[in-house]
Amino acid sequence: MADRLSAREAVTALTDDFTELPDRIRESAPDGPLHWPGYDAAHARAAERTGERESVICGTARTGGTDVVVVAFEFGFLGGSLGERTGDRLESAYVHARAHRLPVVSLVATGGSRMQEGILALTQLQRVARESVLTREAGLPQIAVVRDPTTGGGWATLGAGADVVLALPGAQVGFAGSRVRPSDADPAAYTAEAQVAAGAADALVRPEDLRDTLGRWLRLLTRPCDTPAPPPPALGAPDLPATGWDAVRRARSPERPRATAYLDAYLTSRVTIGGDRCGGTDPGGMLCGFGEHEGRTVAYAAQTGTATRPAGYRTAARLVRLADRLGIPVLTLVDTPGAANDAEAERQGAGAAIADLFGAVAAARTPVTTLVVGEGGSGGALALAAPGNTWATPDSYFSVIAPELAAAILKRPPQEVETTADQLRIRPQDLVELGVVRGVVGPADRAPHG
Known part of the structure; x- marks a missing residue:
C-alpha cells in the first residue's frame, strides 16, 4: 500500500466480497460549479486513466468476518481530491452504514479539497464531519487507514477524525501538503511516524499485516456488552500487609x-x-x-x-x-x-x-x-x-x-x-x-x- 495502490487494489487487499454502493450522479454545469476552464477535460482524463468516475469508491465488504462499509480514495483521480460529487458518495456511504448498523473503514489517500470547485469543495468537509458525528452518535466505530499521501481536509476529517487511526509506514501524513508548507519545514514532521509520535495516529502497521490488524480491530470494536468486566485475580503476594x-x-x-x-x-x-x-x-x-x-x-x-x-x-x-x-x-x-x-x-x-x-x-x-x-x-x-x-x-x-x-x-x-x-x-x-x-x-x- 505504501507504493500507492489504486483504490480498488487497496479494497481487494483488505476486504472480501466488495459491492459498490449505487451512485447518485450530480448534474453540473460545464467545467464545474466555478466554470473552471479545462475542468471537464481534466475530469475526463482522470476517468480514462483510473477507470473511475470520482476520487472515491464506496461499498460494502467483509473484513476478518465483519461486515463493513468501506470508503477508498483513488489518488490517481485528481489527487484523490474532494469535490461535490465526492461529498455525495461519502454522505451516501455514511447513511448506508447507519441504516444497516455497519462500521466504517476509510482507506484514505488524498491531497485535500479540489481547487477547480473552490469553496464548494472545501464545504464538503463540513458534510463529512456531520456524517461522521451522526455515525459516532449511532454507536458505530470508524477506523481510518491513512495511506500515502493523506493531507489537507481528508486528513482533518476522515483520517484524524476516526475513532482509530492506523498508518502505513513511510506515508506522507499531515494537514499541510508538500506544495503549501513553509520552505524550511522539516519533512519528517509530515509523516505517519511523526503523527504516531505526536498521538494523532494510533499505530504504524506494515502493509502485509494490515488485513489481519484491521480484522482484529473490527472484531473487538463491534461486540458491545453491558456486563461489567470482572476484576483480574491478584498476581503478587496473597497475604495482607500488617502495617x-x-x-x-x-x-x-x-x-x-x-x-x-x-x-x-x-x-x-x-x-x-x-x-x-x-x-x-x-x-x-x-x-x-x-x-x-x-x-x-x-x-x-x-x-x-x-x-x-x-x-x-x-x-x-x-x-x-x-x-x-x-x-x-x-x-x-x-x-x-x-x-x-x-x-x-x-x-x-x-x-x-x-x-x-x-x-x-x-x-x-x-x-x-x-x-x-x-x-x-x-x-x-x-x-x-x-x-x-x-x-x-x-x-x-x-x-x-x-x-x-x-x-x-x-x-x-x-x-x-x-x-x-x-x-x-x-x-x-x-x-x-x-x-x-x-x-x-x-x-x-x-x-x-x-
Whole structure:
C-alpha cells in the first residue's frame, strides 16, 4: 500500500466480497460549479486513466468476518481530491452504514479539497464531519487507514477524525501538503511516524499485516456488552500487609507484578490506542486499548507504576469515551505514585487532563471496573478509579498523598513517616472497611474477600 495502490487494489487487499454502493450522479454545469476552464477535460482524463468516475469508491465488504462499509480514495483521480460529487458518495456511504448498523473503514489517500470547485469543495468537509458525528452518535466505530499521501481536509476529517487511526509506514501524513508548507519545514514532521509520535495516529502497521490488524480491530470494536468486566485475580503476594508502611513497601517493590503482567494474564489478545489527539503520548505511564477476555471485548486503561503525564490522562479519557459510545465495558488498573508534577506537566495542562478523566469516568454509562494493583497515589490515581466498583490486590495501597509527603505537610519529623502511614489507613483491608473499595482480590484460586 505504501507504493500507492489504486483504490480498488487497496479494497481487494483488505476486504472480501466488495459491492459498490449505487451512485447518485450530480448534474453540473460545464467545467464545474466555478466554470473552471479545462475542468471537464481534466475530469475526463482522470476517468480514462483510473477507470473511475470520482476520487472515491464506496461499498460494502467483509473484513476478518465483519461486515463493513468501506470508503477508498483513488489518488490517481485528481489527487484523490474532494469535490461535490465526492461529498455525495461519502454522505451516501455514511447513511448506508447507519441504516444497516455497519462500521466504517476509510482507506484514505488524498491531497485535500479540489481547487477547480473552490469553496464548494472545501464545504464538503463540513458534510463529512456531520456524517461522521451522526455515525459516532449511532454507536458505530470508524477506523481510518491513512495511506500515502493523506493531507489537507481528508486528513482533518476522515483520517484524524476516526475513532482509530492506523498508518502505513513511510506515508506522507499531515494537514499541510508538500506544495503549501513553509520552505524550511522539516519533512519528517509530515509523516505517519511523526503523527504516531505526536498521538494523532494510533499505530504504524506494515502493509502485509494490515488485513489481519484491521480484522482484529473490527472484531473487538463491534461486540458491545453491558456486563461489567470482572476484576483480574491478584498476581503478587496473597497475604495482607500488617502495617500501613508495609503496604507502601510492598506496593513499591520492583518485584511486584505490573500492568503488563496483569493485561497478559487477563486478555487473550489486545490492540492498543496511542496518544491523546492533542499532540501527546505517555506510553511509559499509561497503556490503553481493547482486548478479549473470555470471548468478549474489554477496553483497558492501565497505569504502569510511574508518574502519569497529562497525555496519559487524556488518552485514558479518550479510551473511556470511545468504549462508552460502543457499549464496551472498561477495566482500569491503578498503579502510580501520583500525577507527574514537574513544570512541563503543568505547562501541558496536568490539572485539566486529570479533570477530563474524572469527568469521562463519572459520565460513562458502560460499566467500569477498577483494580488497584500497586500504588494509589492521590488524585492522579483516583481519576482512573470507578466509583463503587474498585477492588484492590493485597500488595497495593491507596492514599490521599504519599506518607512521606503527608508527614512533611504536617511538619512531622522523618521518623514519624511510618506512624503517619498507619494513621492514613491506606492498607487494602483499611480501604474495604472505609468503603473505598469493594474487596481485596486474591489469586485465581481464591475468591475475593472484603
